[in-house]
Amino acid sequence: MEKDIILKVENLSKQYRLGLVGTGTLGHxxxxxxxxxxxKEDPYLKIGESNDRSTKGNSDYVWxxxxxxxxVKQGEVLGIIGKNGAGKSTLLKILSKVTGPTxxxxxxxxxxxxxxxxxxxxxxxxxxxxxxxxxxxxLGMTKMxxxxxxxxxxxxxxxxRYIDTPVKRYSSGMTVRLAFAVAAHLDPDILVIDExxxxxxAEFQKKAIGKMQxxxxxxxxxxxxxxxxxxxxxxxxxxxxxxQHGTTIFEGDTHDAVDxxxxxxxxxxxxxxxNETPESGSDILEVSMRDKNxxxxxxxxxxxxxxxxVKLRITEDILEYGSLGFRIKxxxxxxxxxxxxxLNEFVKxxxxxxxNIEFPKSVLLPNDYRVIIGYHVPNKKKxxxxxxxINFRIEETGTIFHKYKGVDFGCVVLDCxxxxxxx
Amino acid sequence: MSNKNDNWLYxxxxxxxxxxxNLKEIWYYRDLLILFVKRNVITVYKQTILGxxxxxxxxxxxxxIFTLIFNxxxxxxxxxxxPSFLFNLAGITSWNYFKECLTGTSNTFAQNQGLFGKVYxxxxxxxxSVVLTNLVKYAIQLLVFIGFYIYYVFFSETLVTAKPQSxxxxxxxxxxxxxxxxxxxxxxxxxxxxxxxxxxxxxxFGVQLLMYGSAVxxxxxxxxxxxxxxxxVVEYNPMTTIIEAFRYxxxxxxxxxxVKMLYTTLICILIxxxxxIVFNKTEKSFIDTI
Numbered sequence: 001m002e003k004d005i006i007l008k009v010e011n012l013s014k015q016y017r018l019g020l021v022g023t024g025t026l027g028h029x030x031x032x033x034x035x036x037x038x039x040k041e042d043p044y045l046k047i048g049e050s051n052d053r054s055t056k057g058n059s060d061y062v063w064x065x066x067x068x069x070x071x072v073k074q075g076e077v078l079g080i081i082g083k084n085g086a087g088k089s090t091l092l093k094i095l096s097k098v099t100g101p102t103x104x105x106x107x108x109x110x111x112x113x114x115x116x117x118x119x120x121x122x123x124x125x126x127x128x129x130x131x132x133x134x135x136x137x138x139l140g141m142t143k144m145x146x147x148x149x150x151x152x153x154x155x156x157x158x159x160x161r162y163i164d165t166p167v168k169r170y171s172s173g174m175t176v177r178l179a180f181a182v183a184a185h186l187d188p189d190i191l192v193i194d195e196x197x198x199x200x201x202a203e204f205q206k207k208a209i210g211k212m213q214x215x216x217x218x219x220x221x222x223x224x225x226x227x228x229x230x231x232x233x234x235x236x237x238x239x240x241x242x243x244q245h246g247t248t249i250f251e252g253d254t255h256d257a258v259d260x261x262x263x264x265x266x267x268x269x270x271x272x273x274x275n276e277t278p279e280s281g282s283d284i285l286e287v288s289m290r291d292k293n294x295x296x297x298x299x300x301x302x303x304x305x306x307x308x309x310v311k312l313r314i315t316e317d318i319l320e321y322g323s324l325g326f327r328i329k330x331x332x333x334x335x336x337x338x339x340x341x342x343l344n345e346f347v348k349x350x351x352x353x354x355x356n357i358e359f360p361k362s363v364l365l366p367n368d369y370r371v372i373i374g375y376h377v378p379n380k381k382k383x384x385x386x387x388x389x390i391n392f393r394i395e396e397t398g399t400i401f402h403k404y405k406g407v408d409f410g411c412v413v414l415d416c417x418x419x420x421x422x423x
Numbered sequence: 424m425s426n427k428n429d430n431w432l433y434x435x436x437x438x439x440x441x442x443x444x445n446l447k448e449i450w451y452y453r454d455l456l457i458l459f460v461k462r463n464v465i466t467v468y469k470q471t472i473l474g475x476x477x478x479x480x481x482x483x484x485x486x487x488i489f490t491l492i493f494n495x496x497x498x499x500x501x502x503x504x505x506p507s508f509l510f511n512l513a514g515i516t517s518w519n520y521f522k523e524c525l526t527g528t529s530n531t532f533a534q535n536q537g538l539f540g541k542v543y544x545x546x547x548x549x550x551x552s553v554v555l556t557n558l559v560k561y562a563i564q565l566l567v568f569i570g571f572y573i574y575y576v577f578f579s580e581t582l583v584t585a586k587p588q589s590x591x592x593x594x595x596x597x598x599x600x601x602x603x604x605x606x607x608x609x610x611x612x613x614x615x616x617x618x619x620x621x622x623x624x625x626x627x628f629g630v631q632l633l634m635y636g637s638a639v640x641x642x643x644x645x646x647x648x649x650x651x652x653x654x655x656v657v658e659y660n661p662m663t664t665i666i667e668a669f670r671y672x673x674x675x676x677x678x679x680x681x682v683k684m685l686y687t688t689l690i691c692i693l694i695x696x697x698x699x700i701v702f703n704k705t706e707k708s709f710i711d712t713i
Contacts, residue, residue: 097543100707137455
């Protein structure tokens with residue numbers, strides 16, 4: 001069994017210094033150097049905090065990665081998931097040797113090639129062909145290798161006609177196609193792929209994802225795949241790790257990992273609001289997004305049950321005419337839908353109530369949404385309006401549209417009645 | 424578990440060694456080096472009408488101006504039987520090679536930030552490619568120098584007694600030393616500027632000042648005669664020795680001694696080694712500090 005391990009990450013940590021590089025830097029550098037010549041440990045390695053962006057720490061040093069351990073077997077496709085800032089990119093950068101770790105080691109038995117971005121090193125003044133050679137060489141191919149794959153690359157890119165024209169004359173889409181074509185024909189033992197690679201128009205994306213799938217499925221190829229797209233992770237990977245604040249919080253089967261990621265409190269800080277200075281009369285006390293087990297979360301799968309819970313105090317004077325409503329906006333500030341109730345249809349007595357609003361299932365498409373809540377007596381009195389307190393995200397967990405990227409399908413999918421009748 | 428450690432292909436770990444120059448890896452990336460050189464050479468004068476002619480124009484015009492100002496106006500002597508234009512062209516050509524190596528490599532990290540942040544390849548390839556590119560340019564400019572040499576010897580009415588010396592066989596070594604010096608200094612500066620940007624300002628006018636202290640447009644002997652008190656500044660400048668040696672080899676004028684050459688070679692190798700160490704230390708983590 002052990003013979004199969006091709007990549008081993010041991011106690012990998014990476015420390016970053018926050019703030020500006022300024023005059024203080026020289027002081028710290030000198031201090032570091034002084035303790036090194038005395039044979040002591042780096043004094044700044046002992047301090048440092050976990051990388052939680054939302055809380056203001058009291059140290060200038062943070063650990064972008066802290067004690068990461070995992071192993072990858074020959075031929076395995078490992079998914080790496082986590083929200084922004086979890087350390088995914090840092091891990092990729094260390095794996096691809098762009099930056100070094102602070103402590104720890106990565107041991108490997110194969111050559112690692114990484115695709116963090118396509119088209120690095122493209123020179124606008126050179127022709128497509130010259131750029132293929134240059135880009136291929138930058139990615140670690142020899143001239144011979146590129147030569148032998150040239151026809152294939154040009155064909156895949158679909159830029160035959162422009163191949164002897166300087167790249168600056170290309171449309172941006174063509175540049176990306178050509179760049180991806182070079183990257184897709186790399187042939188290393190271990191391939192590190194960042195999901196942002198799937199670029200271009202819908203047609204080319206299908207081709208690109210198909211190619212990635214081919215690469216992943218082909219015999220003996222080990223792939224590390226980093227993505228936000230849970231559907232892609234589910235379809236490509238056999239095993240996955242979940243990162244949060246620079247540490248591994250889950251490792252195992254892909255389906256379990258995706259579930260864990262969605263269910264974990266990874267994003268609940270944006271999905272819970274507590275009114276710290278409530279009015280003594282009627283007011284909203286608390287708002288949260290809940291899953292079907294009544295746990296607070298800001299991340300939902302497409303077909304998950306989504307509930308908005310509002311805790312509010314209702315006083316006698318507004319019982320009759322008061323109303324509670326909300327609007328859902330997408331990230332472009334478009335209102336997706338709204339809903340409102342008259343309080344007197346639901347409550348007969350004053351007091352504190354929990355209002356649970358269950359959204360229709362499988363309607364909101366994967367995207368980021370914002371909730372705006374209004375508690376008022378229509379046209380008479382505003383009691384409380386909350387604008388920027390609650391956000392939630394619906395993750396791609398397998399809608400029919402998951403195969404496309406960058407295409408706007410709107411915010412809701414409706415259950416249309418389709419039929420096909422033979423002529 | 425422990426006996427397995429032997430068969431890892433390579434290990435990524437925090438860098439500890441002082442010089443960790445993986446020659447095998449550089450050899451593996453030789454195609455990249457060649458492609459970089461090709462890119463540098465062909466893209467500089469793309470979409471210009473005169474194209475590679477610019478390689479000639481710049482040193483020619485500088486030499487003409489220098490001749491007018493320093494020799495015709497200020498009457499700086501260039502030696503018996505040596506046309507001052509040829510004297511200046513020799514100095515400018517060599518100085519340009521050193522200068523371009525230095526300035527070209529000194530912004531390695533700043534200029535390639537995007538590239539270095541995305542892909543790994545031995546970083547030293549980039550400064551090496553700059554030096555090789557300049558070598559190509561230098562070779563072209565040497566041709567111009569030879570052309571004018573022939574013109575002066577055979578077609579000019581002025582008496583030209585300048586003769587290449589037998590020491591000219593060492594010219595390739597001189598060129599290598601010059602490249603090492605430019606590369607070494609450039610690597611030091613490029614590494615330092617990733618964290619402290621101050622050096623960027625120094626280099627732009629520092630190089631210009633250095634030219635005046637490197638016996639480019641005057642012979643060392645004349646400087647010694649006029650300003651004996653501060654002549655050591657020029658005398659111990661390695662570039663002075665190199666330029667004087669170049670003029671001695673090609674024109675037969677100038678100060679050339681084995682002791683000075685040895686001293687210069689040592690200094691250049693020392694600077695190159697320091698550059699390599701500093702560069703090596705920087706390349707692994709510069710992306711976090713730049």
